[in-house]
Amino acid sequence: MRRKKKVMVCVTQQKSCERLIDYGASLISSEHDELHVVHVVKENWKFFGQLKEEDALEYLFDVSKNHHASLSVIKAKDIEKTLSEYAEKHKINSIIMGESFEKDEQQNMISRLQEKTKVKVNFQIVPVDFDDEKNVISLE
Template identity: 50%
Template sequence: MYLNSIRNILVCVTQQKTCERLIMEASNIKGNYGGELHVIHVAKNEWKFLDNVKEGEALEYLFRVSKSVGAKLSVLKSDDIVNTILEYINDNDINFIVVGKSKEMHKENNFIKTLENNITNVEICIV
């Protein structure tokens, strides 16, 4: 575990209010170990999340939650979600990631496994 050397924490969220639990878990970790807290949501280019009232409200809610714990919420658009997150990790010196459990059952489509296979010296906490 790299917990003793946490520099920056990244929380990966979807457009669901239930992602608040991920942000709060990361905030607790930050409180114990320090570092900066980042929250990111990557939407595919064809997703019109701001046209969907429910999803727009959820992102606004997550923005408020992020702000309340001193984190910046970044919403990025990309068709390559994993590579966009990997770039963010490198650009922001992230070495600890908090994610929710993936619902994708097939190993080759699993977001978390794909991240793990493409990063080094970064710990992933699955909540």
Template identity: 40%
Template sequence: MMTVFDPAVVHRVMVCVTPQKSCERLIKRGADRARELGGEFCVVYVNKSMELNKDLKDHKILLELFEYAKSLGGYVSILAGENVYNTLSDYAKKNKITHIIVGKPLQNNFGTTKEKDIINPLIKAVEKNGIPVEVVE
């Protein structure tokens, strides 16, 4: 999927979100970073399910995050793919993203992450294109 960025803009910040209220801080960081760089930002969510309409109804928070991003001047995209980090990496390359912002995975009571790690594979996938990944606590 392509996002229509202004071709004159050099810096493009991609903010990766999941349907969690805590992702608002990532969106704010992305908007601030884009403003600092004189660039644009987009918020992306990777949908692994085939039932996107059902997912959006179940994830009201995702729609709220998208509205928040738009209110700060960002673009929003829902990407489809089984492999999250490959989907994000492909989107970043196709859209000439210059910075990526992700959140640190949440940990459970035992100190292990609840989600499969996508950050390290994403970093490896985009580092060859010189795209830095900022991991926000």
């Protein structure tokens, strides 16, 4: 029996995250696979403070819906811990993230999330100039 794919796409409220969702959706090959789009915002940040943010959230919802993905928006004190716990709870086996331009490991969200993730998961990093699946970096 084929292992069920459970893909988690980590997004911000930026509309440019559609490329990440598109890539995550390309990994889904069966109606039994799951696509989770997850955005975690710091507890003390205003998420709906500006109309632009509300529009971006609506846009993410529409893109997720078009790909038959669930969209979770979570407020938390610790973003990486929350993403890690989400991955563990939902038995995620692939995490999709956008490329980070932070060179310092402490500032790099990808490195911090890898450190906090307790379950075995395949990290796939989609570059900003993503135009082909060969550009995606796989970190195991």
